[in-house]
Amino acid sequence: MLDFYGWTYDACLGPILSKTRHWMAAYVREKNLFPVLDLCTGTGAFCRIIGGGPQHSVWGLDLDGRFLRYARAKAPQIPFIQADAGRMPFPDSVFGAVILSYSVHDKGSGLRTAMMEEARRVLCAQGQILFLDFEMPWDRASRIGRVFTYSIERLAGGEHFRNSQQFMRAGGLRAFLALSHCIELESRSLPWGNSRIVAARFRE
Numbered sequence: 001m002l003d004f005y006g007w008t009y010d011a012c013l014g015p016i017l018s019k020t021r022h023w024m025a026a027y028v029r030e031k032n033l034f035p036v037l038d039l040c041t042g043t044g045a046f047c048r049i050i051g052g053g054p055q056h057s058v059w060g061l062d063l064d065g066r067f068l069r070y071a072r073a074k075a076p077q078i079p080f081i082q083a084d085a086g087r088m089p090f091p092d093s094v095f096g097a098v099i100l101s102y103s104v105h106d107k108g109s110g111l112r113t114a115m116m117e118e119a120r121r122v123l124c125a126q127g128q129i130l131f132l133d134f135e136m137p138w139d140r141a142s143r144i145g146r147v148f149t150y151s152i153e154r155l156a157g158g159e160h161f162r163n164s165q166q167f168m169r170a171g172g173l174r175a176f177l178a179l180s181h182c183i184e185l186e187s188r189s190l191p192w193g194n195s196r197i198v199a200a201r202f203r204e
């Protein structure tokens, strides 16, 4: 049976994020960045777009059992691992890409740092990290988008909301990339979501 929590998350955000997730999946396919790890996968929606299988190997990792129950029921062929993103059960240098889709802003700074160290460890030499997260508003549409995303974050509440506010006060995704020693390779702005997709690699 599908988990209600996962179902609700997908029903609310799935349609809004679908196009963006497809863009990211197309990027991974075009650059052949397999195997790919969707870190903090949530309902596993990105993994389902990639599809899995020997040519398009994808793994999802999350800490929340409710999301994972949903993700496994929807795509039994994809390995979904329950683990802490700051301490991953994978050997070094095994993934061609790590996806962080709205998975940074909601974490505390200690976990963010641990996640980035782990992402660097599990990526192979030419591996890329794909971020999708909130950016400081840069034009009228993104300022309107910020009102919308702020409301969603407010609804999430608690630690998630506090961490998200801190992430924005610190300068959003662009500042986080600089702090994490990432070099931007390609990016795409999503003004109405007050967000940006960034493909990056770690500085050597």
Ligand SMILES: C[S@@+](CC[C@H](N)C(=O)[O-])C[C@H]1O[C@@H](n2cnc3c(N)ncnc32)[C@H](O)[C@@H]1O
Residues within 6 Å of the ligand: 039, 040, 041, 042, 043, 061, 062, 063, 064, 067, 083, 084, 085, 086, 100, 101, 102, 103, 106, 111
């Ligand atoms: C805002 S959701 C993003 C989900 C998904 N990536 C998406 O784009 O819809 C953040 C996710 O981080 C997960 N998470 C929180 N703390 C975690 C941790 N320490 N390790 C792994 N996942 C964690 C949550 O369970 C949640 O699924």
